[in-house]
Amino acid sequence: MANILVIADIKDGVLKGSTAELLSKAKQLGAKTAVVAIGSNIESLTSELAAAGSDTQYMADDPSLALFSAGPYAACVVEAAKAFDANMIWFGFSETGKTVAPRVAAQLDAACATEITDVTLDGEQIQVVRPAIAGKVIQRIKVNTQILVAVVRAGAFEATAGLTGTENAVKLAIPAADLRAVIKEILSDASGDIDLADADIVISVGRGAKDQAGIDLVKGLANDLGAGFGSSRAMVDSGLMAHNKQVGQTGKIVAPSLYMAMGISGAIQHLAGMTGSKTILAVNKDPEAPIFNVADYGIVGDLFEVVPILQEEIKKIRG
Amino acid sequence: MKILTTVKKVVDVELNIHIENGAIIEDGLQYVINAWDENAVEAAVQLKENNGAETTLVSIGGDDNIDMIRKCYAMGIENGILIDDPSLTAPDSAVFAKVLQKVYEKGDYDLILTGKQAQDTDSGQTGIMLAEYLDVPCVSNVIAIEVIDETKISVSRLGDTGTEIVELTLPAVVTVSDSINEPRLPAMRGIMMAKKKKIQTMDLAELGTTPDEVGAAKSEIAEFMKSETRQAGQKFEGDAAEITAQVVALLASEAKVF
Numbered sequence: 422m423a424n425i426l427v428i429a430d431i432k433d434g435v436l437k438g439s440t441a442e443l444l445s446k447a448k449q450l451g452a453k454t455a456v457v458a459i460g461s462n463i464e465s466l467t468s469e470l471a472a473a474g475s476d477t478q479y480m481a482d483d484p485s486l487a488l489f490s491a492g493p494y495a496a497c498v499v500e501a502a503k504a505f506d507a508n509m510i511w512f513g514f515s516e517t518g519k520t521v522a523p524r525v526a527a528q529l530d531a532a533c534a535t536e537i538t539d540v541t542l543d544g545e546q547i548q549v550v551r552p553a554i555a556g557k558v559i560q561r562i563k564v565n566t567q568i569l570v571a572v573v574r575a576g577a578f579e580a581t582a583g584l585t586g587t588e589n590a591v592k593l594a595i596p597a598a599d600l601r602a603v604i605k606e607i608l609s610d611a612s613g614d615i616d617l618a619d620a621d622i623v624i625s626v627g628r629g630a631k632d633q634a635g636i637d638l639v640k641g642l643a644n645d646l647g648a649g650f651g652s653s654r655a656m657v658d659s660g661l662m663a664h665n666k667q668v669g670q671t672g673k674i675v676a677p678s679l680y681m682a683m684g685i686s687g688a689i690q691h692l693a694g695m696t697g698s699k700t701i702l703a704v705n706k707d708p709e710a711p712i713f714n715v716a717d718y719g720i721v722g723d724l725f726e727v728v729p730i731l732q733e734e735i736k737k738i739r740g
Numbered sequence: 741m742k743i744l745t746t747v748k749k750v751v752d753v754e755l756n757i758h759i760e761n762g763a764i765i766e767d768g769l770q771y772v773i774n775a776w777d778e779n780a781v782e783a784a785v786q787l788k789e790n791n792g793a794e795t796t797l798v799s800i801g802g803d804d805n806i807d808m809i810r811k812c813y814a815m816g817i818e819n820g821i822l823i824d825d826p827s828l829t830a831p832d833s834a835v836f837a838k839v840l841q842k843v844y845e846k847g848d849y850d851l852i853l854t855g856k857q858a859q860d861t862d863s864g865q866t867g868i869m870l871a872e873y874l875d876v877p878c879v880s881n882v883i884a885i886e887v888i889d890e891t892k893i894s895v896s897r898l899g900d901t902g903t904e905i906v907e908l909t910l911p912a913v914v915t916v917s918d919s920i921n922e923p924r925l926p927a928m929r930g931i932m933m934a935k936k937k938k939i940q941t942m943d944l945a946e947l948g949t950t951p952d953e954v955g956a957a958k959s960e961i962a963e964f965m966k967s968e969t970r971q972a973g974q975k976f977e978g979d980a981a982e983i984t985a986q987v988v989a990l991l992a993s994e995a996k997v998f
Contacts, residue, residue, distance in 0.1 A: 491879070491880075516880075516899050517900050519880065523864070523865040524868055524869075524871075526865070527834070530958075533865050533958070534863075535863050536862060552862070553860065553861050554751060554861075555862070560965075562960065565957060569959075601877040604906050605907055657919065664917075665898060671776075671919075679991070699997075700991070700995040713975050716972065717973035717974070720976050720984060721976065721977040722983070734984060735998060738998050739998055
């Protein structure tokens with residue numbers, strides 16, 4: 422039987438949905454499950470971590486771990502992996518996962534695969550499936566080592582309803598701070614914004630929005646719907662949208678129930694970040710825009726005209 | 741400051757990729773410098789121009805990497821190393837990181853710059869693993885680099901909760917985001933000069949290592965498959981009020997998102 426260790430995705434003291442999704446998949450594979458939770462003041466999450474489907478909770482809870490620092494974070498994961506004798510170590514899709522997973526793999530002499538969408542276990546043979554070349558191809562990868570460290574792509578696994586676990590908290594030793602990479606401060610993203618990774622609806626804005634007035638218009642629709650608000654690369658490069666809003670191969674990868682592309686032409690790099698969405702709506706003036714090739718519903722039109730009508734019509738339906 | 745930049749040649753992602761029998765059809769493919777590595781080259785050249793640095797790049801591959809190295813020369817990189825060895829055919833992040841470790845150890849560099857991932861694999865592992873093997877600090881997904889003094893730099897990283905400001909003691913590895921800069925187009929003079937510059941080519945033996953020492957691939961690609969491409973759905977043209985109302989009705993009744 423495999424032992425699968427899932428890294429708890431905790432942001433601002435809140436446990437994110439990806440943790441239960443990963444634990445659900447681990448249970449489906451018939452594995453023994455554990456989580457490792459790293460942060461400050463997170464002890465109160467223990468029962469929630471168990472309820473998400475874990476049978477052991479490795480807790481690294483210390484004020485020194487309040488700000489993310491890759492070195493100590495990796496040390497906690499490695500310690501938990503050794504204690505649990507993990508065959509697989511899974512991170513949810515995040516910048517934290519992407520930067521810590523290769524460190525953990527190097528320290529454990531394990532294979533590492535990022536952005537996996539599926540994993541199979543045949544005896545001891547682990548195989549994973551992942552997109553590559555900006556989502557143009559899918560790779561099936563055979564793992565040649567006993568241990569795999571993986572980062573799971575957003576939306577790859579679904580949480581099973583009624584998952585249960587056992588509360589069994591194990592305290593981890595707190596690693597020393599990394600004196601060679603000192604985190605000075607974190608300039609917080611605009612507070613109050615809905616996390617793109619969690620949002621059920623994501624609305625992104627592209628060059629078609631032209632300027633701040635266009636952005637405000639689309640943002641109004643996002644606010645109405647309680648949607649995450651994202652951006653194409655062009656709007657980030659022009660300085661109108663923040664870096665952390667960029668959806669695409671190089672930015673956030675999202676897979677919401679509904680993705681609305683507003684004035685986005687649909688460069689391959691953008692498509693790589695959103696084609697996992699369940700339903701895609703595109704609004705663009707150019708009927709030939711490549712975004713229409715992946716959209717379930719396309720409206721050929723000027724978003725300045727279309728967005729206010731969308732707001733009205735959606736209001737009528739939702740009441 | 742001595743800067744080592746690692747660059748990878750990758751398939752051009754703008755072109756169509758065809759797959760047959762689990763493999764990518766080579767015919768018709770074109771190769772380019774990995775876009776993120778190009779950002780790393782630009783960052784190295786800017787550090788040279790603004791702070792003074794000696795810039796070297798290294799690439800792993802065959803003769804067909806030479807044009808790419810010359811392009812980096814034309815952008816302002818001073819020295820180029822090509823690691824060409826028949827054992828290094830299947831790209832594996834851990835194996836390549838071990839090879840780069842050997843390159844680093846020969847050169848006594850202060851800073852290693854590389855792209856945060858390669859466009860062909862989108863893995864993002866090699867630079868971070870290299871730092872682990874070298875036991876030096878590393879920050880990934882960096883959007884700004886500032887030199888503090890000869891032993892320290894400050895970098896800005898796009899993290900999960902905001903922009904992280906990290907002070908790094910050199911030597912260190914930094915992997916860059918494409919948001920860090922806009923790579924320059926080489927000037928004609930630079931292109932002409934680049935043609936005459938030497939490229940130091942080495943195999944693993946000349947690098948002082950062996951295929952055994954750099955290790956076997958920890959994973960291998962069993963097959964390539966076609967991406968499940970989405971089908972174009974319904975596209976509506978005409979009166980904005982009318983078609984928008986139609987689409988919203990479909991979003992509710994068909995897609996059931998409202």
